[in-house]
Structures are given as structure tokens and as C-alpha cells.
Amino acid sequence: TDAQYQQHFDDKIAADTSIEAKDWMPEAYRQNLIRQIGQHAHSEVVGMLPEANWLTRAPTLRRKAVLLAKVQDEAGHGLYLYSAAETLGCSRQDIYQKMLDGKMKYSSIFNYPTLNWADIGVIGWLVDGAAIVNQVALCRASYGPYARAMVKICKEESFHQRQGYEAVMAMANGSEQQQAMLQDAINRFWWPVLMMFGPSDTDSPHSAQSMAWKIKRHSNDELRQKFVDNTVPQLEALGMTAPDADLAWDEAAGHYRFGEIDWSELHEVIKGRGQCNHERLQAKRRAWDEGAWVREGALAHASKNTSTAA
Numbered sequence: 001t002d003a004q005y006q007q008h009f010d011d012k013i014a015a016d017t018s019i020e021a022k023d024w025m026p027e028a029y030r031q032n033l034i035r036q037i038g039q040h041a042h043s044e045v046v047g048m049l050p051e052a053n054w055l056t057r058a059p060t061l062r063r064k065a066v067l068l069a070k071v072q073d074e075a076g077h078g079l080y081l082y083s084a085a086e087t088l089g090c091s092r093q094d095i096y097q098k099m100l101d102g103k104m105k106y107s108s109i110f111n112y113p114t115l116n117w118a119d120i121g122v123i124g125w126l127v128d129g130a131a132i133v134n135q136v137a138l139c140r141a142s143y144g145p146y147a148r149a150m151v152k153i154c155k156e157e158s159f160h161q162r163q164g165y166e167a168v169m170a171m172a173n174g175s176e177q178q179q180a181m182l183q184d185a186i187n188r189f190w191w192p193v194l195m196m197f198g199p200s201d202t203d204s205p206h207s208a209q210s211m212a213w214k215i216k217r218h219s220n221d222e223l224r225q226k227f228v229d230n231t232v233p234q235l236e237a238l239g240m241t242a243p244d245a246d247l248a249w250d251e252a253a254g255h256y257r258f259g260e261i262d263w264s265e266l267h268e269v270i271k272g273r274g275q276c277n278h279e280r281l282q283a284k285r286r287a288w289d290e291g292a293w294v295r296e297g298a299l300a301h302a303s304k305n306t307s308t309a310a
């Protein structure tokens with residue numbers, strides 16, 4: 001009976017046994033995962049755009065090769081995640097179309113422009129650094145195919161974060177002008193990066209249920225705090241500062257305290273009114289339309305192969 005299935009599911013969650021694609025699961029659990037994994041996949045592929053913007057203008061051949069590899073990794077992350085979402089019974093084309101139509105979200109952070117090379121280092125260091133904090137926790141998510149995709153993604157994200165830190169270190173040790181560019185990039189990205197972790201716990205509609213289902217293992221605020229604690233010493237090692245007058249070490253708590261996030265900005269960006277929302281969706285729609293001949297060619301090739309084999 002349904003009650004027995006539900007009991008079996010609850011027991012598995014309680015015992016930290018992963019839920020697999022063919023297992024019975026509550027419909028709301030399935031839909032919540034399609035929502036989160038789908039948004040996550042869209043974030044990976046939309047996230048290629050701000051960095052791809054600097055591929056042709058990387059300062060050296062080495063930086064260009066590294067950035068090219070990183071942007072390709074992001075495409076791969078999108079593919080693992082779309083595959084993980086498909087194991088839940090959704091169609092990849094359907095969720096992709098919803099993203100193109102603005103009916104499914106992707107991370108707010110990719111709606112900010114990359115104005116210069118310093119931004120690329122800062123994205124690797126801070127954006128991928130924040131993504132790792134969030135994704136390491138997801139390696140223990142209760143849904144097996146999602147958790148396993150996260151393991152490989154986290155390994156690659158570590159490389160991304162380190163290449164970013166190495167790029168910003170070069171600028172921090174460079175000329176005064178380079179140092180000023182780096183500080184400016186940090187000033188622009190700091191708050192948007194803190195917003196990546198989502199609304200505060202008191203204002204996060206999905207958190208309680210997602211934590212009960214062990215999809216999320218830590219709350220939005222816990223992960224945001226962990227990121228700040230990890231990152232401030234790195235900021236100091238670079239000789240840079242955060243644009244936050246309230247940032248201070250709290251000895252008793254063992255954490256860095258930070259100022260209030262401008263939640264209205266996150267809200268606006270999520271609603272589609274950020275600096276680059278329109279441009280990002282336009283770029284993805286154009287790529288989808290211009291790639292039609294590739295999809296048609298691939299299908300024609302596949303059907304030819306099938307008929308030859310038969």
C-alpha cells in the first residue's frame with residue numbers, strides 16, 4: 001500500500017540509505033528534486049557565458065587554455081545534472097525549454113557582467129568557492145544520482161577555485177593598477193556571491209522540507225557563514241578587503257560576523273530584473289536556434305545507423 005511505500009521511504013531517509021531512480025518516492029520529493037537539479041543544471045550552462053566573454057581576451061596563452069578547460073567543465077557539469085534530472089522522469093528538452101522561456105530559474109550570480117580580466121579571477125575564486133561549499137554538502141544528498149554527480153563536479157570545482165585564486169594572486173602581487181582592478185572586482189562580486197546561498201533561513205520556503213528529506217544537509221545561512229569563514233583569511237592573504245564595514249571576527253562565536261545582505265537586490269535578480277538576465281537568456285535562445293542543424297544532423301545520423309544495423 002502507499003502507506004507501506006511511504007514507511008519504507010521514511011526508513012531509508014532515516015538510515016541515510018540513498019534513494020535510487022527506480023525506488024518509490026513521494027511525488028513532492030520527486031518534483032522538488034527536478035526543480036533543484038534542473039535549476040542547478042541551468043546554472044552550470046548559463047554560467048559558461050560570463051567567463052566565455054573573456055576567452056578571446058585572456059592575457060596569456062596559458063590563462064586562455066586554463067579558462068577554456070574550465071568553461072568546458074561547466075558544460076560537462078550541466079550534462080551530468082540534466083542526466084540526473086532525467087532519472088526522475090522529466091524530459092531534458094522540457095526543462096531546458098522552461099529555462100529558455102524564463103519559467104525555470106538559474107543562479108542569480110550569472111546575471112552580473114564580467115567587465116574585465118580581474119572579474120574572471122574573482123569568479124573562479126569566489127563564485128566557484130561558494131559553489132563548492134554548497135556542493136560538498138550536496139554530495140551527501142539523499143538522492144543517489146544527484147549525490148554521485150556532485151562528487152565529480154566538486155573535484156573539478158576545486159581546480160576551478162584554485163585556478164581563480166592563482167589568477168587573483170598574480171594581480172595582488174602585480175602593479176598598483178592591477179591591485180586596484182582586483183579590489184574593484186571583489187567590491188562588485190562580494191555581495192552577489194553571498195546571495196548565491198539563497199534567502200535567509202527565515203525566508204526560505206523549501207528549506208525545512210528539503211532538510212527533512214536530507215536533500216539539503218545544511219541551511220542557506222549555515223553554508224553562507226561557512227563560506228565567509230573560509231574566505232576572509234584568503235582575502236587578507238591577498239591584501240584585499242571586502243566591501244562590508246560590519247565584517248569582523250567574533251572570537252566568542254568562532255565566526256566572522258558580516259553585514260546585512262540587500263535582499264531586495266536578490267529578489268529583483270531572481271525575478272528577472274538583474275543587470276544581465278535579458279542578455280543571458282537571449283544568448284541561450286540564440287544558441288538553441290543556431291544549433292538546430294546540429295540536432296537534426298545527429299538525429300539523421302542516428303536513424304541511418306539504426307537502419308544499417310537492422
Ligand code: ACO
Pocket residue numbers: 035036039040041043044047105106107108109127128131134195196197198199203204205206207210220270
Ligand atoms: N539564484 C536564483 N534563485 C535562487 C537563489 C539564487 N541564488 N537562491 C534561491 N533561489 C530561489 C530558489 O530556487 C527558490 O525558487 P523556486 O521556488 O521558484 O524554485 C526560491 O528562490 C526560494 O529559495 P529556497 O527556498 O531557499 O530554495 P532552495 O531550498 O532550493 O535553496 C539553493 C536554494 C541553496 C540555491 C538550492 O537550490 C541549491 O543548493 N541548489 C543547488 C546548487 C546550485 O544550484 N548552484 C548553482 C550555482 S553554482 C554553479 O552552478 C557554479
